Amino acid sequence: AQKVTQAQTEISVVEKEDVTLDCVYETRDTTYYLFWYKQPPSGELVFLIRRNSFDEQNEISGRYSWNFQKSTSSFNFTITASQVVDSAVYFCALSEARSGGGADGLTFGKGTHLIIQP
Amino acid sequence: DVKVTQSSRYLVKRTGEKVFLECVQDMDHENMFWYRQDPGLGLRLIYFSYDVKMKEKGDIPEGYSVSREKKERFSLILESASTNQTSMYLCASRSQPISYNEQFFGPGTRLTVL
Numbered sequence: 001a002q003k004v005t006q007a008q009t010e011i012s013v014v015e016k017e018d019v020t021l022d023c024v025y026e027t028r029d030t031t032y033y034l035f036w037y038k039q040p041p042s043g044e045l046v047f048l049i050r051r052n053s054f055d056e057q058n059e060i061s062g063r064y065s066w067n068f069q070k071s072t073s074s075f076n077f078t079i080t081a082s083q084v085v086d087s088a089v090y091f092c093a094l095s096e097a098r099s100g101g102g103a104d105g106l107t108f109g110k111g112t113h114l115i116i117q118p
Numbered sequence: 119d120v121k122v123t124q125s126s127r128y129l130v131k132r133t134g135e136k137v138f139l140e141c142v143q144d145m146d147h148e149n150m151f152w153y154r155q156d157p158g159l160g161l162r163l164i165y166f167s168y169d170v171k172m173k174e175k176g177d178i179p180e181g182y183s184v185s186r187e188k189k190e191r192f193s194l195i196l197e198s199a200s201t202n203q204t205s206m207y208l209c210a211s212r213s214q215p216i217s218y219n220e221q222f223f224g225p226g227t228r229l230t231v232l
Contacts, residue, residue: 009158033218045208045223052218091160095218105151105163105176106221 002027004094006109013082014117021077021112023092029053032096034068034075035106039089051075079114087116121145122211122224130230137196139227141209148214150192151221152176152184155206167192168214199231 003026013019025034036048049059051068059066063080079086093106125140143150149168153161153176163176167186181203185193192211196203206228210221 035220037223042225043206044225045210047220047222050218050220093161105153105166106161107163108153108161110158110160
């Protein structure tokens with residue numbers, strides 16, 4: 001069975017600090033997809049990034065970067081020069097590919113509540 | 119922009135009532151999902167539908183049923199609401215067929231069962 005672990009329940013940093021959110025996953029499939037979502041106080045989950053299991057390239061998007069390492073089954077998320085608007089709950093999620101198509105849900109971690117203090 | 123809407127942001131029901139949570143998406147997505155979100159547990163999949171009139175159980179289907187009569191609408195039904203179904207319910211949609219595509223979420227319905 002697939003599993004996603006976000007060991008950090010809550011992180012609090014001061015604005016402009018860098019912060020890394022950890023995500024460790026378990027799956028028996030060789031083809032799978034990893035996602036990060038942000039849930040601001042308004043409640044609606046916002047998609048941030050996806051990565052498939054064949055693509056281990058790190059990605060940078062502005063102040064956000066992601067480090068995918070299959071060797072350690074990790075997909076960590078770093079925010080550089082954090083801002084108050086980054087305060088939210090962040091979820092890491094895993095989806096396994098299904099042969100023959102069809103839908104499947106995401107397996108989510110329990111989320112990390114990130115608090116950026118001014 | 120993809121839009122997923124849910125019929126209510128907040129809902130209060132009594133134990134034993136039949137409850138309908140409605141979700142509508144406007145992007146012609148084939149796949150739709152219902153999750154519940156609880157503190158300390160993250161999001162858990164209740165049911166999903168990969169097309170009209172199709173449905174599959176997720177990880178925690180007990181006490182719930184679903185209906186997908188039209189492509190854009192996916193309903194979650196609590197046949198007899200209980201207090202342990204007090205939760206935030208999130209609907210999502212995704213275009214078929216591959217798992218690579220991201221899911222788009224609605225704003226959520228916070229259900230309280232008294």
